[in-house]
Amino acid sequence: MSSRDHHVFSVEKARHLMRPLRYLFHNPKSILKSYVKYGMTVVELGCGPGFFTPAAARLVGETGKVIAVDIQQGMLDLLKERLLGSGLEKRVVLHKCGENSLGIAEKADLLFAFHVVHELPDHDSFFKEARRILKTGGILFISEPKHHVGEKDFSDMIDIAGKYGFVAAKSPRILFDRSIVLRKQA
Numbered sequence: 001m002s003s004r005d006h007h008v009f010s011v012e013k014a015r016h017l018m019r020p021l022r023y024l025f026h027n028p029k030s031i032l033k034s035y036v037k038y039g040m041t042v043v044e045l046g047c048g049p050g051f052f053t054p055a056a057a058r059l060v061g062e063t064g065k066v067i068a069v070d071i072q073q074g075m076l077d078l079l080k081e082r083l084l085g086s087g088l089e090k091r092v093v094l095h096k097c098g099e100n101s102l103g104i105a106e107k108a109d110l111l112f113a114f115h116v117v118h119e120l121p122d123h124d125s126f127f128k129e130a131r132r133i134l135k136t137g138g139i140l141f142i143s144e145p146k147h148h149v150g151e152k153d154f155s156d157m158i159d160i161a162g163k164y165g166f167v168a169a170k171s172p173r174i175l176f177d178r179s180i181v182l183r184k185q186a
């Protein structure tokens with residue numbers, strides 16, 4: 001277990017995650033479109049109120065699926081409201097996970113974790129779970145806010161990912177963030 005502060009973002013502040021200004025530097029479609037393809041199964045860890053979820057659901061199309069996972073039921077309730085009437089409800093499965101276990105049996109093409117890994121209590125457990133649920137060759141996309149995660153902590157996290165068979169494939173440029181795309185090796 002790490003000694004990092006893994007404070008969980010509160011449901012009461014969820015509206016800050018949905019502020020319109022955020023679309024200027026975290027445009028969901030621009031961030032996702034290189035990785036999310038038609039028919040994919042995407043797991044979105046720490047989905048919160050769903051800033052990214054509708055864009056992911058549009059990109060996977062009618063034959064794909066987004067499993068939106070959060071530890072807080074309040075966040076999943078907000079996401080459910082957001083999806084109402086969008087026509088995307090059937091493509092999104094809402095799933096409440098445990099602190100260190102995803103509780104998903106399905107195999108995924110992409111695990112998308114945006115501003116969540118620093119909130120997880122144990123990175124070893126996270127990468128072990130990521131390895132378990134991703135298909136071989138599957139993608140793990142991680143983006144962390146620079147104001148919460150320093151360069152050394154980010155690089156230590158990538159080292160842990162390496163222990164579980166993930167190799168760095170790309171470093172996407174996202175303003176104010178440290179981001180990495182890792183691929184699961186056989």
Ligand SMILES: C[S@@+](CC[C@H](N)C(=O)[O-])C[C@H]1O[C@@H](n2cnc3c(N)ncnc32)[C@H](O)[C@@H]1O
Nearest residue numbers: 009017046047048051070071072099114116119
């Ligand atoms: C800072 S918010 C980011 C939400 C969303 N990814 C976004 O960028 O708008 C972090 C989210 O991760 C969730 N979270 C924290 N710890 C978690 C855990 N152990 N497992 C799953 N979700 C967790 C929180 O409930 C919160 O919704």
